Amino acid sequence: MNIAVIAGDGIGKDVTAEAVKILSRVSKVFGLDITLERLPWSADHYLQTGETLPANGYDLLRSFDAVFVGALGDPRVPDNRHARDILLGARFELDLYVNYRPVRLLDDRLCPLKDRGRADVNFTVFRENTEGVYVSIGGRFKAGTEDEVAIQEEINTYKGVHRIIRHAFAFAVDRGHTKVCMADKSNAMQQGHALWQRVFKEVAADYPGITATHQYIDALAMFLVRDPAQYQVIVTNNLFGDIITDIGGALQGGLGMAASGNIHPGRTSLFEPVHGSAPPLAGKNVANPMGAILSSALMLETLGHTSEAAAVEGAVEAAIATGQTTTDIGGGLGTREVGDWIAAALTR
Numbered sequence: 290m291n292i293a294v295i296a297g298d299g300i301g302k303d304v305t306a307e308a309v310k311i312l313s314r315v316s317k318v319f320g321l322d323i324t325l326e327r328l329p330w331s332a333d334h335y336l337q338t339g340e341t342l343p344a345n346g347y348d349l350l351r352s353f354d355a356v357f358v359g360a361l362g363d364p365r366v367p368d369n370r371h372a373r374d375i376l377l378g379a380r381f382e383l384d385l386y387v388n389y390r391p392v393r394l395l396d397d398r399l400c401p402l403k404d405r406g407r408a409d410v411n412f413t414v415f416r417e418n419t420e421g422v423y424v425s426i427g428g429r430f431k432a433g434t435e436d437e438v439a440i441q442e443e444i445n446t447y448k449g450v451h452r453i454i455r456h457a458f459a460f461a462v463d464r465g466h467t468k469v470c471m472a473d474k475s476n477a478m479q480q481g482h483a484l485w486q487r488v489f490k491e492v493a494a495d496y497p498g499i500t501a502t503h504q505y506i507d508a509l510a511m512f513l514v515r516d517p518a519q520y521q522v523i524v525t526n527n528l529f530g531d532i533i534t535d536i537g538g539a540l541q542g543g544l545g546m547a548a549s550g551n552i553h554p555g556r557t558s559l560f561e562p563v564h565g566s567a568p569p570l571a572g573k574n575v576a577n578p579m580g581a582i583l584s585s586a587l588m589l590e591t592l593g594h595t596s597e598a599a600a601v602e603g604a605v606e607a608a609i610a611t612g613q614t615t616t617d618i619g620g621g622l623g624t625r626e627v628g629d630w631i632a633a634a635l636t637r
């Protein structure tokens with residue numbers, strides 16, 4: 290396996306070091322041939338060279354089996370240009386249309402909800418990752434004046450909506466699930482989300498064994514807090530998926546716990562923790578590396594190494610169960626020490 294590693298900025302560097310530690314350990318324990326190539330793309334690199342990524346950057350990424358990213362974002366680059374080119378750019382250029390975000394509580398004690406536990410928080414969100422309001426189509430007229438007009442278009446295509454909804458149903462069948470819930474705002478957004486309604490019904494008809502339900506996104510946000518146990522698979526658009534997966538992160542114990550994949554099935558895909566670069570925590574050995582480590586497990590799973598992925602998850606669960614964690618989830622260890630513990634606990 291050839292993996293490109295972009296540690297990026299802030300705590301991205303701290304948590305990536307631990308994910309790399311775990312991948313090296315997986316390679317040793319399971320005899321997997323894993324080659325890691327570090328790419329320097331980051332705010333530091335941009336500020337030193339003026340380059341966000343090289344002209345052949347996306348082609349270079351395509352030459353790897355997968356890409357691992359820590360986090361991008363630095364106050365010295367206020368317009369976030371490097372992050373847009375590297376992360377959003379890769380999502381669009383590599384056509385990574387599936388944003389895959391499992392929300393699984395690994396220990397009852399991490400649940401912020403009263404009287405809820407592992408059985409209640411175990412679902413997967415599929416967020417459309419290449420369309421919606423994030424395509425940056427629009428403009429500002431009379432910017433900076435009191436007459437300013439700002440337009441940001443939401444793009445929904447039949448192809449884009451169809452492929453993410455179909456992916457969600459196929460995943461449900463593959464995992465033995467029985468329910469898929471689609472969330473939109475078709476009561477208020479009557480053009481674009483009418484397309485989501487139509488396509489959802491069309492695809493659901495091909496999966497008679499799956500109960501297909503619909504919720505408006507505002508109701509779904511409420512139910513994620515009141516009754517998360519009702520969900521198995523959720524599929525939604527780019528913006529709504531972005532927001533509700535942060536709720537998902539909170540249900541798992543915090544942003545430091547949440548993992549994600551940006552996937553185009555069968556092609557080079559990109560894996561990253563859900564959190565950002567958290568500049569105030571950077572370099573202090575305090576960031577929780579578990580979201581990054583679980584993202585490396587998603588990468589192994591997606592590349593077909595399911596027992597290796599399960600072993601990584603099992604070692605993370607053991608670390609939580611025995612309190613070998615960073616302070617954000619109640620432990621007393623540093624980033625590196627948590628990585629060391631998980632690496633040592635990882636067995637076949």
Ligand SMILES: NC(=O)c1ccc[n+]([C@@H]2O[C@H](COP(=O)([O-])OP(=O)(O)OC[C@H]3O[C@@H](n4cnc5c(N)ncnc54)[C@H](O)[C@@H]3O)[C@@H](O)[C@H]2O)c1
Nearest residue numbers: 360361362363544545563564565566567568576577578617
């Ligand atoms: N995918 C990405 O690379 C990504 C995602 C979100 C934000 N960002 C960027 O990151 C920068 C900071 O953004 P933000 O502060 O809104 O979000 P953030 O995720 O960096 O931090 C939000 C909060 O969560 C905490 N946190 C996050 N990750 C943690 C971890 N691993 N361990 C312990 N605590 C953790 C932080 O202390 C902070 O309080 C910005 O430049 C933003 O654009 C990048």
